[in-house]
Amino acid sequence: MAGNGNYDPSFAKEVFENVDSGEEIKMCMQCGICAGSCPLRHEMDYPPRQIFTLIRAGRRDEVMNSRAIKLCTSCYRCKVRCPRGIPVIDVMHGLAHYGIKKGIIPRKGTAAFGGEFWKMIYNIGRIDEKTLPLKYNLLEGLVPGIKSTLEMAPMGIQMFLHHRMKLLPERKIKGIKDLKKMLDKAKEMGKGGAS
Amino acid sequence: MKYFLYGGCSLEAGGKNYMVSLEPVCKALGMELEEIEDWNCCGASISYAGANELSIMTLNARNIAIAESTGGYDIVAPCSSCYIQLLKTNHELKEDEELRNKINVILKEGNLNFKGSLNVRHLMDVLYNDAGIDKIKSKTVKSLNGLKVAGYVGCQTVRPYGEYDSVERPKVHDQLLKAIGADPVPFPKKMQCCGSGIFLTELDRCLGLVKEILEDAIANGAQIISTVCPMCALNLEMYQDKVNAKFGTSFNMPVVYLTQLMAVAFGMDLKSEAALDYCVIPPEGIIKAAIGG
Numbered sequence: 246m247a248g249n250g251n252y253d254p255s256f257a258k259e260v261f262e263n264v265d266s267g268e269e270i271k272m273c274m275q276c277g278i279c280a281g282s283c284p285l286r287h288e289m290d291y292p293p294r295q296i297f298t299l300i301r302a303g304r305r306d307e308v309m310n311s312r313a314i315k316l317c318t319s320c321y322r323c324k325v326r327c328p329r330g331i332p333v334i335d336v337m338h339g340l341a342h343y344g345i346k347k348g349i350i351p352r353k354g355t356a357a358f359g360g361e362f363w364k365m366i367y368n369i370g371r372i373d374e375k376t377l378p379l380k381y382n383l384l385e386g387l388v389p390g391i392k393s394t395l396e397m398a399p400m401g402i403q404m405f406l407h408h409r410m411k412l413l414p415e416r417k418i419k420g421i422k423d424l425k426k427m428l429d430k431a432k433e434m435g436k437g438g439a440s
Numbered sequence: 441m442k443y444f445l446y447g448g449c450s451l452e453a454g455g456k457n458y459m460v461s462l463e464p465v466c467k468a469l470g471m472e473l474e475e476i477e478d479w480n481c482c483g484a485s486i487s488y489a490g491a492n493e494l495s496i497m498t499l500n501a502r503n504i505a506i507a508e509s510t511g512g513y514d515i516v517a518p519c520s521s522c523y524i525q526l527l528k529t530n531h532e533l534k535e536d537e538e539l540r541n542k543i544n545v546i547l548k549e550g551n552l553n554f555k556g557s558l559n560v561r562h563l564m565d566v567l568y569n570d571a572g573i574d575k576i577k578s579k580t581v582k583s584l585n586g587l588k589v590a591g592y593v594g595c596q597t598v599r600p601y602g603e604y605d606s607v608e609r610p611k612v613h614d615q616l617l618k619a620i621g622a623d624p625v626p627f628p629k630k631m632q633c634c635g636s637g638i639f640l641t642e643l644d645r646c647l648g649l650v651k652e653i654l655e656d657a658i659a660n661g662a663q664i665i666s667t668v669c670p671m672c673a674l675n676l677e678m679y680q681d682k683v684n685a686k687f688g689t690s691f692n693m694p695v696v697y698l699t700q701l702m703a704v705a706f707g708m709d710l711k712s713e714a715a716l717d718y719c720v721i722p723p724e725g726i727i728k729a730a731i732g733g
Protein backbone atom coordinates (compact mmCIF):
# COMPACT_ATOMS: atom_id res chain seq x y z
CA MET A 246 0.00 0.00 0.00
CA ALA A 247 0.96 3.60 0.40
CA GLY A 248 4.67 3.56 1.03
CA ASN A 249 7.09 6.26 0.03
CA GLY A 250 5.28 7.64 -2.97
CA ASN A 251 4.34 4.13 -3.97
CA TYR A 252 1.66 3.34 -6.44
CA ASP A 253 -1.68 2.71 -4.77
CA PRO A 254 -4.28 1.63 -7.32
CA SER A 255 -7.18 2.17 -4.93
CA PHE A 256 -6.37 5.82 -4.34
CA ALA A 257 -8.25 7.25 -7.34
CA LYS A 258 -11.36 5.36 -6.35
CA GLU A 259 -11.03 6.54 -2.78
CA VAL A 260 -10.86 10.15 -3.98
CA PHE A 261 -13.84 9.77 -6.30
CA GLU A 262 -15.93 8.31 -3.52
CA ASN A 263 -14.86 10.17 -0.40
CA VAL A 264 -13.64 13.58 -1.41
CA ASP A 265 -16.13 16.41 -1.98
CA SER A 266 -16.31 16.97 -5.77
CA GLY A 267 -13.65 14.24 -6.18
CA GLU A 268 -15.53 12.47 -8.97
CA GLU A 269 -15.23 15.58 -11.14
CA ILE A 270 -11.58 14.74 -11.77
CA LYS A 271 -12.66 12.05 -14.19
CA MET A 272 -13.55 14.78 -16.68
CA CYS A 273 -10.09 16.38 -16.68
CA MET A 274 -8.39 16.41 -20.10
CA GLN A 275 -5.05 17.65 -18.78
CA CYS A 276 -4.99 20.89 -20.75
CA GLY A 277 -3.21 22.77 -17.95
CA ILE A 278 -5.32 25.91 -18.17
CA CYS A 279 -6.11 25.74 -14.44
CA ALA A 280 -2.43 25.59 -13.57
CA GLY A 281 -1.59 28.51 -15.86
CA SER A 282 -4.34 30.57 -14.25
CA CYS A 283 -3.50 30.01 -10.62
CA PRO A 284 -1.97 33.04 -8.88
CA LEU A 285 0.06 30.77 -6.60
CA ARG A 286 1.29 28.36 -9.24
CA HIS A 287 4.92 29.33 -8.59
CA GLU A 288 4.55 28.47 -4.93
CA MET A 289 2.83 25.15 -5.46
CA ASP A 290 4.81 21.94 -5.68
CA TYR A 291 2.16 20.47 -7.97
CA PRO A 292 -0.28 22.77 -9.73
CA PRO A 293 -3.91 21.54 -9.92
CA ARG A 294 -3.55 19.74 -13.26
CA GLN A 295 -0.69 17.69 -11.90
CA ILE A 296 -2.53 16.89 -8.69
CA PHE A 297 -5.23 15.31 -10.82
CA THR A 298 -2.67 13.27 -12.80
CA LEU A 299 -1.12 12.06 -9.57
CA ILE A 300 -4.50 11.01 -8.22
CA ARG A 301 -5.20 8.98 -11.31
CA ALA A 302 -1.74 7.49 -11.07
CA GLY A 303 -2.43 6.43 -7.50
CA ARG A 304 0.30 8.60 -5.97
CA ARG A 305 -1.32 9.01 -2.60
CA ASP A 306 1.65 10.41 -0.67
CA GLU A 307 2.56 13.08 -3.19
CA VAL A 308 -1.03 14.27 -3.32
CA MET A 309 -1.91 14.20 0.35
CA ASN A 310 1.36 15.77 1.45
CA SER A 311 1.40 18.34 -1.29
CA ARG A 312 1.68 21.99 -0.36
CA ALA A 313 -0.61 22.92 -3.21
CA ILE A 314 -3.82 21.72 -1.62
CA LYS A 315 -3.16 23.92 1.40
CA LEU A 316 -2.26 27.02 -0.57
CA CYS A 317 -5.40 27.62 -2.58
CA THR A 318 -6.70 31.15 -1.95
CA SER A 319 -10.16 30.37 -3.35
CA CYS A 320 -9.88 32.89 -6.16
CA TYR A 321 -12.03 30.81 -8.56
CA ARG A 322 -9.91 31.52 -11.62
CA CYS A 323 -9.40 27.81 -12.30
CA LYS A 324 -13.10 27.11 -12.07
CA VAL A 325 -13.97 29.95 -14.43
CA ARG A 326 -11.45 28.90 -17.02
CA CYS A 327 -11.60 25.10 -17.05
CA PRO A 328 -12.96 24.10 -20.48
CA ARG A 329 -14.51 20.95 -18.99
CA GLY A 330 -16.36 22.88 -16.32
CA ILE A 331 -14.52 21.17 -13.48
CA PRO A 332 -14.82 23.04 -10.17
CA VAL A 333 -11.07 22.69 -9.60
CA ILE A 334 -11.19 24.81 -6.45
CA ASP A 335 -13.84 22.60 -4.87
CA VAL A 336 -11.69 19.55 -5.49
CA MET A 337 -8.68 21.28 -3.91
CA HIS A 338 -10.74 22.17 -0.84
CA GLY A 339 -12.21 18.68 -0.75
CA LEU A 340 -8.73 17.15 -0.75
CA ALA A 341 -7.57 19.46 2.03
CA HIS A 342 -10.58 18.61 4.14
CA TYR A 343 -10.06 14.92 3.55
CA GLY A 344 -6.37 15.20 4.47
CA ILE A 345 -7.15 16.93 7.75
CA LYS A 346 -9.75 14.34 8.60
CA LYS A 347 -7.20 11.60 8.01
CA GLY A 348 -4.66 13.44 10.14
CA ILE A 349 -2.22 13.89 7.26
CA ILE A 350 -2.22 17.66 7.16
CA PRO A 351 -0.43 19.21 10.17
CA ARG A 352 -2.21 21.23 12.85
CA LYS A 353 -0.50 24.47 11.87
CA GLY A 354 -1.16 26.46 8.73
CA THR A 355 -4.11 27.37 6.60
CA ALA A 356 -5.80 24.08 7.28
CA ALA A 357 -5.64 24.53 11.04
CA PHE A 358 -6.72 28.14 10.83
CA GLY A 359 -9.75 26.99 8.87
CA GLY A 360 -10.41 24.40 11.56
CA GLU A 361 -10.47 27.05 14.30
CA PHE A 362 -12.62 29.21 12.08
CA TRP A 363 -15.12 26.43 11.73
CA LYS A 364 -15.17 25.65 15.45
CA MET A 365 -16.04 29.24 16.19
CA ILE A 366 -18.89 29.22 13.70
CA TYR A 367 -20.18 25.98 15.14
CA ASN A 368 -20.08 27.34 18.69
CA ILE A 369 -21.37 30.88 18.31
CA GLY A 370 -22.57 31.17 14.70
CA ARG A 371 -20.20 34.01 13.88
CA ILE A 372 -16.52 34.91 13.72
CA ASP A 373 -14.85 37.09 16.28
CA GLU A 374 -12.00 38.85 14.46
CA LYS A 375 -10.12 39.56 17.67
CA THR A 376 -9.88 36.17 19.27
CA LEU A 377 -9.59 34.02 16.15
CA PRO A 378 -5.95 34.90 15.29
CA LEU A 379 -5.00 34.37 18.92
CA LYS A 380 -6.60 30.94 19.04
CA TYR A 381 -4.88 30.05 15.82
CA ASN A 382 -1.48 31.20 16.96
CA LEU A 383 -1.75 29.27 20.20
CA LEU A 384 -2.00 26.06 18.23
CA GLU A 385 1.77 26.11 17.78
CA GLY A 386 2.24 26.16 21.55
CA LEU A 387 2.10 28.91 24.13
CA VAL A 388 5.47 30.60 23.69
CA PRO A 389 5.77 30.62 19.90
CA GLY A 390 2.05 31.38 19.79
CA ILE A 391 2.43 34.52 21.84
CA LYS A 392 5.39 35.55 19.72
CA SER A 393 3.43 35.20 16.48
CA THR A 394 0.57 37.14 18.00
CA LEU A 395 2.87 39.97 19.06
CA GLU A 396 4.36 40.14 15.58
CA MET A 397 0.91 40.89 14.23
CA ALA A 398 0.06 43.22 17.11
CA PRO A 399 1.13 46.51 15.47
CA MET A 400 -1.48 45.85 12.83
CA GLY A 401 -4.13 45.23 15.44
CA ILE A 402 -3.23 48.43 17.27
CA GLN A 403 -3.49 50.42 14.04
CA MET A 404 -6.89 48.90 13.37
CA PHE A 405 -7.97 49.71 16.90
CA LEU A 406 -6.85 53.34 16.62
CA HIS A 407 -8.92 53.68 13.47
CA HIS A 408 -12.08 52.27 15.02
CA ARG A 409 -11.78 49.04 13.14
CA MET A 410 -11.84 46.65 16.07
CA LYS A 411 -15.00 45.60 17.78
CA LEU A 412 -14.47 45.83 21.51
CA LEU A 413 -17.16 43.53 22.75
CA PRO A 414 -16.70 39.84 22.16
CA GLU A 415 -19.01 38.39 19.58
CA ARG A 416 -22.06 36.84 21.22
CA LYS A 417 -23.83 33.67 20.20
CA ILE A 418 -26.55 34.05 17.61
CA LYS A 419 -30.03 33.45 19.01
CA GLY A 420 -30.65 30.39 16.89
CA ILE A 421 -27.38 28.68 17.82
CA LYS A 422 -29.08 25.52 19.11
CA ASP A 423 -30.94 25.00 15.87
CA LEU A 424 -27.87 25.87 13.86
CA LYS A 425 -25.90 23.18 15.66
CA LYS A 426 -28.60 20.63 14.97
CA MET A 427 -28.51 21.54 11.29
CA LEU A 428 -24.73 21.36 11.10
CA ASP A 429 -24.66 17.99 12.84
CA LYS A 430 -27.13 16.72 10.30
CA ALA A 431 -25.13 18.17 7.40
CA LYS A 432 -21.98 16.52 8.68
CA GLU A 433 -23.74 13.19 8.83
CA MET A 434 -25.32 13.52 5.39
CA GLY A 435 -22.40 15.08 3.50
CA LYS A 436 -19.77 13.37 1.43
CA GLY A 437 -16.68 14.84 3.05
CA GLY A 438 -17.67 12.88 6.15
CA ALA A 439 -17.18 13.66 9.79
CA SER A 440 -14.16 15.67 10.79
CA MET B 441 -36.08 49.50 -3.58
CA LYS B 442 -35.77 47.32 -0.53
CA TYR B 443 -33.01 44.78 0.09
CA PHE B 444 -31.60 42.56 2.75
CA LEU B 445 -28.07 43.54 3.64
CA TYR B 446 -25.72 40.72 4.50
CA GLY B 447 -22.76 42.51 6.06
CA GLY B 448 -21.14 39.40 7.48
CA CYS B 449 -18.60 39.32 10.25
CA SER B 450 -15.99 41.64 8.78
CA LEU B 451 -18.21 44.62 8.05
CA GLU B 452 -18.74 44.98 11.76
CA ALA B 453 -15.03 45.13 12.50
CA GLY B 454 -12.10 45.38 10.05
CA GLY B 455 -14.40 46.54 7.27
CA LYS B 456 -16.23 49.10 9.37
CA ASN B 457 -15.42 51.97 6.98
CA TYR B 458 -17.26 50.04 4.28
CA MET B 459 -20.38 49.76 6.42
CA VAL B 460 -20.28 53.35 7.66
CA SER B 461 -20.02 54.70 4.11
CA LEU B 462 -22.34 52.35 2.26
CA GLU B 463 -25.31 53.09 4.47
CA PRO B 464 -25.71 56.82 3.66
CA VAL B 465 -24.73 56.23 0.02
CA CYS B 466 -27.42 53.59 -0.47
CA LYS B 467 -29.94 55.77 1.32
CA ALA B 468 -29.17 58.72 -0.93
CA LEU B 469 -29.77 56.45 -3.91
CA GLY B 470 -33.16 55.41 -2.60
CA MET B 471 -32.15 51.93 -1.49
CA GLU B 472 -33.52 50.66 1.77
CA LEU B 473 -31.41 48.06 3.57
CA GLU B 474 -32.58 45.68 6.24
CA GLU B 475 -30.41 43.25 8.20
CA ILE B 476 -31.20 39.54 7.93
CA GLU B 477 -32.53 38.55 11.33
CA ASP B 478 -30.11 36.56 13.48
CA TRP B 479 -27.82 35.84 10.52
CA ASN B 480 -24.87 33.49 10.89
CA CYS B 481 -21.37 33.62 9.38
CA CYS B 482 -21.15 32.55 5.70
CA GLY B 483 -18.17 30.28 6.31
CA ALA B 484 -15.86 32.44 4.17
CA SER B 485 -13.45 30.64 1.88
CA ILE B 486 -11.59 28.84 4.59
CA SER B 487 -14.10 26.68 6.45
CA TYR B 488 -13.46 23.71 4.21
CA ALA B 489 -10.71 22.76 6.63
CA GLY B 490 -13.25 22.06 9.35
CA ALA B 491 -16.34 21.10 7.42
CA ASN B 492 -17.67 19.36 4.34
CA GLU B 493 -19.35 21.15 1.44
CA LEU B 494 -22.83 20.38 2.64
CA SER B 495 -22.19 21.96 6.05
CA ILE B 496 -20.88 25.16 4.51
CA MET B 497 -23.87 25.24 2.21
CA THR B 498 -26.13 24.82 5.25
CA LEU B 499 -24.78 28.03 6.77
CA ASN B 500 -25.70 29.98 3.68
CA ALA B 501 -28.99 28.22 3.09
CA ARG B 502 -30.06 29.17 6.62
CA ASN B 503 -29.44 32.87 5.93
CA ILE B 504 -31.26 32.72 2.61
CA ALA B 505 -34.19 30.80 4.11
CA ILE B 506 -34.57 33.39 6.89
CA ALA B 507 -34.53 36.17 4.29
CA GLU B 508 -37.14 34.34 2.24
CA SER B 509 -39.50 33.94 5.16
CA THR B 510 -39.13 37.48 6.51
CA GLY B 511 -39.70 39.58 3.42
CA GLY B 512 -38.13 37.90 0.43
CA TYR B 513 -36.15 40.87 -0.87
CA ASP B 514 -32.91 40.25 -2.75
CA ILE B 515 -29.85 39.88 -0.56
CA VAL B 516 -27.05 42.39 -1.10
CA ALA B 517 -23.58 41.36 0.02
CA PRO B 518 -20.85 44.02 0.04
CA CYS B 519 -18.09 41.55 0.96
CA SER B 520 -16.95 39.51 -2.04
CA SER B 521 -16.26 36.47 0.06
CA CYS B 522 -19.74 36.48 1.62
CA TYR B 523 -21.19 37.20 -1.78
CA ILE B 524 -19.63 34.18 -3.37
CA GLN B 525 -20.65 31.84 -0.56
CA LEU B 526 -24.28 32.96 -0.63
CA LEU B 527 -24.38 33.09 -4.42
CA LYS B 528 -22.90 29.65 -4.85
CA THR B 529 -25.39 28.12 -2.45
CA ASN B 530 -28.34 29.93 -3.99
CA HIS B 531 -27.21 29.00 -7.49
CA GLU B 532 -26.59 25.33 -6.80
CA LEU B 533 -29.74 24.86 -4.73
CA LYS B 534 -31.93 26.46 -7.36
CA GLU B 535 -30.45 24.24 -10.06
CA ASP B 536 -30.16 20.92 -8.32
CA GLU B 537 -33.35 19.46 -6.95
CA GLU B 538 -31.70 16.55 -5.21
CA LEU B 539 -29.36 18.86 -3.37
CA ARG B 540 -32.23 21.18 -2.50
CA ASN B 541 -34.15 18.30 -0.95
CA LYS B 542 -31.13 17.32 1.10
CA ILE B 543 -30.66 20.87 2.36
CA ASN B 544 -34.31 21.11 3.25
CA VAL B 545 -34.06 17.98 5.37
CA ILE B 546 -31.23 19.72 7.19
CA LEU B 547 -32.98 23.08 7.49
CA LYS B 548 -36.02 21.37 8.93
CA GLU B 549 -34.02 20.84 12.12
CA GLY B 550 -34.51 24.58 12.60
CA ASN B 551 -37.96 24.80 11.01
CA LEU B 552 -36.66 26.55 7.95
CA ASN B 553 -37.11 25.90 4.26
CA PHE B 554 -35.22 26.97 1.15
CA LYS B 555 -37.55 27.96 -1.66
CA GLY B 556 -35.23 29.61 -4.17
CA SER B 557 -37.31 32.76 -4.48
CA LEU B 558 -34.74 35.51 -4.25
CA ASN B 559 -31.43 36.58 -5.76
CA VAL B 560 -28.06 37.14 -4.14
CA ARG B 561 -26.29 40.21 -5.44
CA HIS B 562 -23.03 42.05 -4.93
CA LEU B 563 -23.30 45.66 -3.80
CA MET B 564 -21.62 46.75 -7.07
CA ASP B 565 -24.35 44.98 -9.00
CA VAL B 566 -27.19 46.91 -7.36
CA LEU B 567 -25.30 50.20 -7.50
CA TYR B 568 -24.73 49.75 -11.20
CA ASN B 569 -27.91 48.04 -12.34
CA ASP B 570 -30.58 49.20 -9.90
CA ALA B 571 -29.49 52.66 -8.81
CA GLY B 572 -27.77 53.24 -12.13
CA ILE B 573 -25.08 55.52 -13.50
CA ASP B 574 -27.47 58.41 -14.23
CA LYS B 575 -28.75 58.57 -10.69
CA ILE B 576 -25.22 58.37 -9.30
CA LYS B 577 -24.16 61.21 -11.60
CA SER B 578 -27.12 63.29 -10.50
CA LYS B 579 -26.21 62.85 -6.82
CA THR B 580 -22.60 63.85 -7.44
CA VAL B 581 -22.19 67.38 -6.14
CA LYS B 582 -18.44 67.23 -5.53
CA SER B 583 -16.85 65.63 -8.55
CA LEU B 584 -13.61 63.81 -7.91
CA ASN B 585 -12.25 65.86 -10.80
CA GLY B 586 -10.12 63.31 -12.57
CA LEU B 587 -8.60 61.75 -9.45
CA LYS B 588 -6.57 58.80 -10.71
CA VAL B 589 -8.01 55.71 -9.09
CA ALA B 590 -7.07 52.06 -9.47
CA GLY B 591 -10.41 50.24 -9.35
CA TYR B 592 -9.32 46.93 -7.88
CA VAL B 593 -11.76 44.11 -8.53
CA GLY B 594 -10.02 41.09 -7.06
CA CYS B 595 -11.26 37.61 -7.56
CA GLN B 596 -14.52 36.63 -5.92
CA THR B 597 -16.18 39.94 -6.77
CA VAL B 598 -17.11 38.70 -10.23
CA ARG B 599 -15.94 35.11 -10.37
CA PRO B 600 -17.00 32.42 -10.97
CA TYR B 601 -20.43 33.09 -12.45
CA GLY B 602 -20.06 36.58 -13.93
CA GLU B 603 -23.59 37.45 -12.83
CA TYR B 604 -23.31 41.18 -13.49
CA ASP B 605 -19.90 41.75 -15.05
CA SER B 606 -17.35 40.01 -17.25
CA VAL B 607 -15.15 37.52 -15.41
CA GLU B 608 -12.16 38.35 -17.60
CA ARG B 609 -12.66 42.06 -18.42
CA PRO B 610 -14.81 43.60 -15.73
CA LYS B 611 -15.92 47.18 -16.27
CA VAL B 612 -18.52 47.94 -13.60
CA HIS B 613 -16.11 49.24 -10.96
CA ASP B 614 -14.54 51.65 -13.46
CA GLN B 615 -17.92 52.83 -14.71
CA LEU B 616 -19.00 53.64 -11.17
CA LEU B 617 -15.76 55.54 -10.58
CA LYS B 618 -16.29 57.54 -13.78
CA ALA B 619 -19.80 58.45 -12.69
CA ILE B 620 -18.42 60.30 -9.66
CA GLY B 621 -15.85 62.13 -11.73
CA ALA B 622 -12.81 59.97 -11.04
CA ASP B 623 -10.43 58.79 -13.73
CA PRO B 624 -10.04 54.99 -13.40
CA VAL B 625 -6.59 53.96 -14.65
CA PRO B 626 -6.11 50.84 -16.76
CA PHE B 627 -4.56 48.31 -14.48
CA PRO B 628 -3.83 44.76 -15.64
CA LYS B 629 -3.58 43.31 -12.14
CA LYS B 630 -7.06 44.45 -11.16
CA MET B 631 -8.25 40.85 -11.28
CA GLN B 632 -5.32 39.23 -9.56
CA CYS B 633 -6.23 37.69 -6.25
CA CYS B 634 -4.74 39.47 -3.23
CA GLY B 635 -4.16 36.30 -1.22
CA SER B 636 -7.40 36.46 0.71
CA GLY B 637 -7.87 34.42 3.82
CA ILE B 638 -4.59 32.52 3.63
CA PHE B 639 -2.76 35.72 4.53
CA LEU B 640 -2.44 35.02 8.19
CA THR B 641 -1.11 31.54 7.59
CA GLU B 642 0.96 31.92 4.43
CA LEU B 643 2.19 35.46 4.87
CA ASP B 644 5.37 35.21 2.83
CA ARG B 645 3.64 33.73 -0.15
CA CYS B 646 0.93 36.38 -0.17
CA LEU B 647 3.11 39.45 0.25
CA GLY B 648 4.34 38.95 -3.30
CA LEU B 649 0.77 39.08 -4.62
CA VAL B 650 0.09 42.37 -2.84
CA LYS B 651 3.37 43.85 -4.05
CA GLU B 652 2.50 43.05 -7.67
CA ILE B 653 -0.91 44.68 -7.35
CA LEU B 654 0.46 47.85 -5.73
CA GLU B 655 3.28 48.14 -8.23
CA ASP B 656 0.93 47.78 -11.13
CA ALA B 657 -1.48 50.39 -9.77
CA ILE B 658 1.34 52.89 -9.25
CA ALA B 659 2.99 52.17 -12.60
CA ASN B 660 -0.31 53.07 -14.23
CA GLY B 661 -0.52 56.39 -12.48
CA ALA B 662 -2.98 55.62 -9.68
CA GLN B 663 -3.02 57.97 -6.69
CA ILE B 664 -5.34 55.81 -4.64
CA ILE B 665 -6.87 52.31 -4.73
CA SER B 666 -10.59 51.69 -4.57
CA THR B 667 -11.86 48.30 -3.39
CA VAL B 668 -15.21 46.59 -2.93
CA CYS B 669 -14.29 43.82 -0.51
CA PRO B 670 -13.11 44.05 3.10
CA MET B 671 -10.55 41.28 2.67
CA CYS B 672 -9.01 43.01 -0.35
CA ALA B 673 -8.94 46.31 1.53
CA LEU B 674 -7.36 44.73 4.56
CA ASN B 675 -4.67 42.90 2.64
CA LEU B 676 -3.81 45.78 0.33
CA GLU B 677 -3.74 48.39 3.07
CA MET B 678 -2.56 46.73 6.25
CA TYR B 679 0.22 44.68 4.73
CA GLN B 680 2.04 47.51 2.95
CA ASP B 681 4.43 47.78 5.91
CA LYS B 682 5.31 44.12 5.68
CA VAL B 683 5.72 44.32 1.90
CA ASN B 684 8.06 47.27 2.36
CA ALA B 685 10.08 45.41 4.97
CA LYS B 686 10.36 42.30 2.85
CA PHE B 687 11.07 43.83 -0.55
CA GLY B 688 12.71 47.14 0.42
CA THR B 689 9.92 49.09 -1.26
CA SER B 690 8.32 52.25 0.10
CA PHE B 691 4.64 51.90 -0.63
CA ASN B 692 2.32 54.28 1.16
CA MET B 693 -0.74 54.00 -1.04
CA PRO B 694 -4.14 54.92 0.39
CA VAL B 695 -6.79 52.21 0.02
CA VAL B 696 -10.47 53.10 0.31
CA TYR B 697 -13.81 51.53 -0.43
CA LEU B 698 -15.71 52.63 -3.51
CA THR B 699 -18.56 53.71 -1.22
CA GLN B 700 -16.19 56.05 0.65
CA LEU B 701 -15.37 57.83 -2.60
CA MET B 702 -19.07 57.94 -3.47
CA ALA B 703 -19.90 59.48 -0.08
CA VAL B 704 -17.28 62.16 -0.74
CA ALA B 705 -18.70 62.84 -4.21
CA PHE B 706 -22.23 63.03 -2.80
CA GLY B 707 -21.02 65.89 -0.60
CA MET B 708 -21.29 63.92 2.62
CA ASP B 709 -19.28 64.40 5.79
CA LEU B 710 -15.70 63.21 5.32
CA LYS B 711 -15.62 61.60 8.75
CA SER B 712 -19.03 60.49 9.93
CA GLU B 713 -20.21 59.39 6.47
CA ALA B 714 -17.21 58.88 4.18
CA ALA B 715 -15.31 57.39 7.16
CA LEU B 716 -11.98 58.60 5.81
CA ASP B 717 -10.46 58.68 9.30
CA TYR B 718 -10.89 54.89 9.53
CA CYS B 719 -8.15 54.42 6.97
CA VAL B 720 -4.72 53.64 8.37
CA ILE B 721 -2.91 55.21 5.40
CA PRO B 722 -4.57 58.64 5.28
CA PRO B 723 -6.42 59.40 2.03
CA GLU B 724 -7.73 62.86 3.07
CA GLY B 725 -4.96 64.92 1.45
CA ILE B 726 -5.34 63.39 -2.00
CA ILE B 727 -9.13 63.45 -1.85
CA LYS B 728 -9.40 67.03 -0.61
CA ALA B 729 -7.02 68.17 -3.32
CA ALA B 730 -9.24 66.50 -5.91
CA ILE B 731 -12.55 67.96 -4.76
CA GLY B 732 -10.97 71.32 -4.01
CA GLY B 733 -11.28 71.84 -0.28
Ligand code: SF4
Nearest residue numbers: 283317318320321323
Ligand atom coordinates in the same frame (compact mmCIF):
# COMPACT_ATOMS: atom_id res chain seq x y z
S1 SF4 C 1 -9.02 28.78 -6.70
FE1 SF4 C 1 -7.16 27.96 -5.76
S2 SF4 C 1 -6.36 26.44 -7.18
FE2 SF4 C 1 -7.86 27.67 -8.27
S3 SF4 C 1 -6.64 29.22 -9.32
FE3 SF4 C 1 -7.31 30.10 -7.37
S4 SF4 C 1 -5.68 29.64 -5.89
FE4 SF4 C 1 -5.36 28.34 -7.69
Ligand code: SF4
Nearest residue numbers: 273274276277279327
Ligand atom coordinates in the same frame (compact mmCIF):
# COMPACT_ATOMS: atom_id res chain seq x y z
S1 SF4 D 1 -8.36 23.27 -16.75
FE1 SF4 D 1 -9.79 21.62 -16.31
S2 SF4 D 1 -9.43 20.09 -17.91
FE2 SF4 D 1 -7.69 21.52 -17.95
S3 SF4 D 1 -6.16 20.51 -16.63
FE3 SF4 D 1 -7.31 21.89 -15.33
S4 SF4 D 1 -8.98 20.64 -14.48
FE4 SF4 D 1 -8.11 19.53 -16.21
Ligand code: SF4
Nearest residue numbers: 594595634636671672
Ligand atom coordinates in the same frame (compact mmCIF):
# COMPACT_ATOMS: atom_id res chain seq x y z
S1 SF4 E 1 -9.01 39.53 -4.10
FE1 SF4 E 1 -8.65 38.65 -2.13
S2 SF4 E 1 -10.08 39.53 -0.66
FE2 SF4 E 1 -10.66 40.14 -2.69
S3 SF4 E 1 -12.21 38.74 -3.23
FE3 SF4 E 1 -10.29 37.83 -3.88
S4 SF4 E 1 -9.50 36.68 -2.21
FE4 SF4 E 1 -11.16 37.94 -1.49
